[in-house]
Ligand SMILES: NC(=O)C1=CN([C@@H]2O[C@H](COP(=O)(O)OP(=O)(O)OC[C@H]3O[C@@H](n4cnc5c(N)ncnc54)[C@H](OP(=O)(O)O)[C@@H]3O)[C@@H](O)[C@H]2O)C=CC1
């Protein structure tokens with residue numbers, strides 16, 4: 001990404017500016033865009049939240065966030081430039097009469113108003129109605145809506161209906177920041193630009209697929225949001241299903257948003273429903289208890305700030321997914337995602353089938369199958385596990401499993417790897433919504449996820465405890481062990 005054309009400056013209004021997302025990701029990404037001279041000179045950033053802050057104290061909060069998450073990267077000159085863009089406005093977003101205050105800080109006549117909904121989905125309808133009634137929007141205005149959109153299919157439809165009353169579809173940017181990650185987009189290149197995988201990407205050659213999205217952090221003071229949401233809705237309904245579609249969809253006709261959306265929807269429709277009859281065998285729910293991460297003791301979920309001791313919300317989920325189509329018949333995809341795992345790790349492992357016959361019995365009783373490991377974060381890259389002959393003059397061929405390693409940071413030394421939010425915020429400011437989601441694919445994802453949520457409710461499936469610092473409850477190991485498989489560790 002380099003600076004090229006001129007784009008109209010924006011008034012970027014972040015609703016929920018004092019929240020975790022804003023402080024941990026949005027402000028940091030905006031600072032990095034500033035650092036690379038990618039923000040238009042006149043673009044301004046207006047934080048809206050319900051606390052009694054001022055622009056001065058908001059600037060201090062932003063600086064503290066940068067210090068906490070980006071310390072070594074902060075440059076005083078860039079910070080000076082960046083901080084001049086920031087201001088703060090207190091609005092209780094549930095109070096329609098307070099939205100008129102926006103007129104005092106937003107200049108929709110000379111800038112594009114970009115409304116970033118960085119709040120819980122319960123507030124999305126309020127914001128749309130508030131913006132509409134105060135009359136600040138025009139045909140150029142945009143809105144960026146965070147995932148999860150709603151709580152289930154019904155609420156998602158209700159939100160999208162209200163959004164459609166206020167914004168035209170081409171003004172709507174439904175964000176999933178995983179779609180801005182280089183390694184997720186690289187899946188398109190890996191699959192559809194390499195003939196090597198063209199004939200092998202199916203049930204003939206692949207045994208099973210694993211997708212792991214583990215985080216070492218807990219809920220980071222977000223009890224109100226997270227406890228109503230849970231890991232299934234917070235991570236799996238969106239990020240993991242998006243990764244799954246990129247790994248398993250059919251080749252799109254071209255790279256247009258429409259072609260890609262269409263293939264993703266087809267794939268989502270092919271996911272075999274999980275119901276109360278098979279939910280216990282196909283899913284695992286977990287909730288962390290106190291434990292240790294990298295030697296530090298951390299509290300359990302029920303001891304987090306603001307916690308309700310009776311909560312049965314899951315902080316971990318593992319699922320066996322079956323895809324009912326020609327390509328993937330008989331190839332399970334195992335997905336898992338959790339908070340307070342031993343470390344942050346997002347990866348996809350494509351496990352190939354064993355060869356039908358082994359002529360190297362002196363090395364391996366059973367030949368280990370090939371694996372393609374795609375590391376999304378940290379340390380983006382791709383590894384291929386293959387068998388090679390150990391060099392030597394012995395008469396027999398002795399094999400060893402070795403790794404062909406393509407590290408992005410090593411291979412693309414001259415290119416900077418942009419974060420998901422950096423890339424997508426920039427696209428929203430520039431008015432390009434190609435990498436954002438369509439309403440239909442989100443609703444299709446909810447249809448599949450709702451059935452799991454309903455099955456858990458129907459069966460009163462409680463979350464299984466796991467000590468922080470582990471890869472979920474033991475039952476998650478059993479989910480694969482039942483099929484004679486194991487998670488990639
Ligand atoms: N955190 C993350 O890493 C990510 C979050 N997201 C999504 O972003 C959204 C927000 O998440 P997150 O930042 O974690 O949540 P937080 O609860 O941390 O932030 C929400 C902010 O909105 C404020 N708020 C709540 N009610 C009102 C109100 N009536 N008027 C004004 N402000 C209000 C909150 O204030 P108060 O604290 O007083 O309640 C808080 O500052 C969610 O949809 C989430 O899925 C997406 C990707 C990553």
Ligand SMILES: O=C1O[C@H](COP(=O)(O)O)[C@@H](O)[C@H](O)[C@H]1O
Nearest residue numbers: 147177215217234235239346420
């Ligand atoms: O959407 C969310 O994502 C973050 C994890 O994002 P990552 O880019 O750091 O992998 C997660 O912590 C948060 O709970 C969730 O809302």
